[in-house]
Amino acid sequence: MIAIIDYGAGNLRSIRRAIEAAGASATVTSDPAAVVAADAVILPGVGNAGAAMQRLRELDLIAAIEQSVAAEKPFLGICLGMQLLFDYQAEGDTNGLGLIGGHVEALTGSVKVPHIGWNQSTIVRASEMGTIGDECSYYFVHSYYVVPNDRSDVVAITRYGLEIPSIVARNNIWGTQFHPEKSSHDGLAFVRSFVALTGAVRDPVSV
Amino acid sequence: MIVYPAIDIHAGQCVRLIEGDFARETVYDVDPARAARVWLDAGAEWLHIVDLDGAAVGEPVNQDAIRRIRGEAETPIQVGGGFRLIEHIAAAIDLGVDRVILGTVAVRQPELVATAVKRWGDQIAVALDARDGRLATEGWLHQSDALATDVAVQLQAIGVQRFIFTDITRDGTLAGPNLTSLSRRIAEVEAEVIASGGIASAEDVAAVAATGAGGVIVGRALYDGLVELPAAIEAARTLGSLR
Numbered sequence: 052m053i054a055i056i057d058y059g060a061g062n063l064r065s066i067r068r069a070i071e072a073a074g075a076s077a078t079v080t081s082d083p084a085a086v087v088a089a090d091a092v093i094l095p096g097v098g099n100a101g102a103a104m105q106r107l108r109e110l111d112l113i114a115a116i117e118q119s120v121a122a123e124k125p126f127l128g129i130c131l132g133m134q135l136l137f138d139y140q141a142e143g144d145t146n147g148l149g150l151i152g153g154h155v156e157a158l159t160g161s162v163k164v165p166h167i168g169w170n171q172s173t174i175v176r177a178s179e180m181g182t183i184g185d186e187c188s189y190y191f192v193h194s195y196y197v198v199p200n201d202r203s204d205v206v207a208i209t210r211y212g213l214e215i216p217s218i219v220a221r222n223n224i225w226g227t228q229f230h231p232e233k234s235s236h237d238g239l240a241f242v243r244s245f246v247a248l249t250g251a252v253r254d255p256v257s258v
Numbered sequence: 259m260i261v262y263p264a265i266d267i268h269a270g271q272c273v274r275l276i277e278g279d280f281a282r283e284t285v286y287d288v289d290p291a292r293a294a295r296v297w298l299d300a301g302a303e304w305l306h307i308v309d310l311d312g313a314a315v316g317e318p319v320n321q322d323a324i325r326r327i328r329g330e331a332e333t334p335i336q337v338g339g340g341f342r343l344i345e346h347i348a349a350a351i352d353l354g355v356d357r358v359i360l361g362t363v364a365v366r367q368p369e370l371v372a373t374a375v376k377r378w379g380d381q382i383a384v385a386l387d388a389r390d391g392r393l394a395t396e397g398w399l400h401q402s403d404a405l406a407t408d409v410a411v412q413l414q415a416i417g418v419q420r421f422i423f424t425d426i427t428r429d430g431t432l433a434g435p436n437l438t439s440l441s442r443r444i445a446e447v448e449a450e451v452i453a454s455g456g457i458a459s460a461e462d463v464a465a466v467a468a469t470g471a472g473g474v475i476v477g478r479a480l481y482d483g484l485v486e487l488p489a490a491i492e493a494a495r496t497l498g499s500l501r
Contacts, residue, residue, distance in 0.1 A: 064329040065354070072332070163419075167380045169260070169303060188303075190334055192356070233356070235303055235333050 053249060054089030056116075056132075057081045058106045065232040066095055066129070069239055073246040083115035091249040092119045096131025100155065100195070101143020103131055113148065120150055123223045125248040133219065133226030134197055142195050151221045153199035162212035165194040172207045172217040172229065179220075180206075180244040187237040189217065189229035196228065223248075259467040259494040262306035262336070262452065263297035263487060264477035265290050265327065267320040269311065274478045276430040278387075278394075280310075286481045291326040297480070298331055300487035304356075305335045306475050312340025313361065318350065328354040338385055338422075342367075347374055351381065359422060361385045362395035364413055365404060375417035383452070384413050385422040391439065394426055410447045420450040422475070428456030430478050435462055441469045458484055464493040 053070050055063050057079045070077040070093075077093075078085060086092055094116070096103055107113050120126050128136045135147045139154040147155065158164045174185045189209075196215040199205060207218035209228070218241075219226040225245065231238035266273050268283065272293040276282040287293040294305055307327060311319035318324075318340045328335060338359030341347055347358050357380075364371050364384045374382045387394050388406040395402060410421050423443050425436045435456045444451050450472035457463060457476045463485070466474045474494065479485040 065332060068329060069332055163380070165380065232332055233334050235298070236301065239332055 052089050053077045053091045053093060053246070054086045055079045055093045055095060056086060056107075056112060058103065058110055058112060063095055065230075066093060069232040069242045070246060072239060073243040075246045075249060081110050081112070083111050086112060086115040087118050089119065089124070091125040091127070091245070092116065094126070094128045094132035094135065096129060096133070096135060097192075098131060099143055100131060100134060100140040100147065101145045103135060104140075104143070104145050104147065107135075107148075116148060117150075120224060125245060126150075126224045127245055128224075128226040129232070130193055130228060130230055133228055134193075134195055136219070136224060136226050137197055137199070140195075150224050151199060151204055151219065151226070152201060153197060153204070155195050155197050157195055158193070158212065158215075160212045165192060166211045167192050169234075170209050170211060170217075170229075172209045174207045174218075176203065176206055178206045178218075179248060180225075180241070182244045182247070183241055184237065187234075187240070189227075189231070189234040189237055189241075191217075191229045193228055197226070259471060260304050260452075260473040261302075261463060261487065261490045261494050262304050262473055262475045263300075263302050263480055264306045264308065264454075264475050265293055265297075266308045266310050266477065267323050267339075270320060270323055273310070274430055274481055275310070278426055278429060280314075282430075284481075290320075290323045291330045294327045294330050297487060298333060301491055302333055302487060303491070304333055304473075305331055307335055307337045309337065309339030313338070314340075316340055316342050316362070318346050321349075321353065324350075324355070325353055336383065342370075344370065344373060344377075347378065347382070351378060357381050357383055357420075359383045359385045361387065364418075365393055365395055365402060365409060368413060368416060371413060371418060372416040375419075379417075380419050382418065383420040383422055384410075384418050385424065385454075386410055387424040387426055388439075389426045407443060407446050410443070410449075414447060414449050418449060420452065420472070421447060422452040422454055424454040424475075425456060429454065431456055432458035432478055432482070432484065434458055435466055435474075437465055437469060440466065440471065444470050460485055460489040460493040463490045464496065467494050467496075 334356035
């Protein structure tokens with residue numbers, strides 16, 4: 052069972068559907084116990100980093116997230132959910148979950164902000180998600196981007212004015228700046244790969 | 259260029275009209291979410307959804323169908339038809355709609371468009387539906403004197419970043435897109451232009467892509483099987499701009 056954390060951030064049905072299409076079961080929950088008990092956790096996110104962190108605190112979800120990650124279960128942050136994995140967030144001048152070292156900056160320069168639409172993502176290092184293609188097309192909606200302290204946390208990049216990390220990974224923690232649940236075939240392929248990691252937790256021999 | 263399969267909803271069902279005429283309607287599927295599934299499985303990158311009842315009465319009507327399509331779709335969706343108040347737009351965005359298309363209201367109340375664009379930016383598009391270059395509103399039941407291009411230039415000045423131009427006399431007719439008027443509009447408007455109306459073949463899609471349009475909406479040709487969606491997407495990629 053994969054827990055999709057419901058903290059009032061956007062429409063979660065597409066994410067649940069994508070997981071189910073990948074052959075796993077999912078529950079949309081704001082219950083910390085359900086998050087801890089799940090085989091893997093997805094932190095979605097739409098909106099403002101400051102408000103999102105406050106909501107996670109109010110719902111007592113932060114300790115549950117930390118516990119799940121400490122148990123080395125696969126964890127995936129999507130869009131704002133990816134940004135929240137990091138330390139300092141320029142949006143809302145707040146601290147994130149601090150699960151990956153680094154900070155979050157605003158997109159600036161000559162590009163249109165927010166970055167909305169389909170864009171290419173290029174793999175820059177090998178990862179446990181061997182099944183996703185080197186060049187994929189994903190759907191993005193964001194005004195901020197992550198800057199990991201350790202560049203080896205970056206799995207894939209997307210060019211939008213500058214090179215922004217589109218996929219990050221550190222141990223069992225994953226983040227996508229794009230919305231896999233809205234990214235058609237390539238997005239579903241990513242979700243399938245993530246679901247496969249969950250299988251690895253349950254039964255390492257089968258993978 | 260993005261190919262947008264069209265899902266037109268009338269009384270909860272997926273239909274196609276000819277030239278926007280409710281008397282000339284074909285029901286393609288009683289379940290719009292099932293129709294959506296067909297295009298999604300064929301590789302759709304976006305879905306274009308029109309609430310025809312909403313457009314006619316002036317407020318969103320088929321929200322349940324749209325909610326079910328949203329639940330079904332692993333792509334972004336854009337929705338038009340009946341958005342006349344800020345609350346209508348806010349409700350659609352909350353429901354998970356990625357882009358809201360304003361029509362009639364854009365002509366009647368440009369100040370509302372300005373408010374919407376300020377709040378939702380690129381998530382707002384304006385559809386300008388024209389017959390002989392002049393706008394038609396209220397689900398095309400009302401003909402105005404305003405020129406589509408004039409209105410587009412004014413709306414662009416208040417921040418609209420994307421327009422959908424529909425040639426009503428071509429819509430649902432399979433007569434081919436009106437490339438002359440489309441090229442003229444693209445030249446006159448800086449914002450992105452999505453073309454709609456008359457597409458009947460993958461060659462038509464390629465021809466629209468060659469004009470520099472950012473997208474093309476395809477309806478009847480897909481439902482009647484004249485165009486296979488993967489072929490249309492391929493045509494858009496080969497000759498289209500990167501957007």
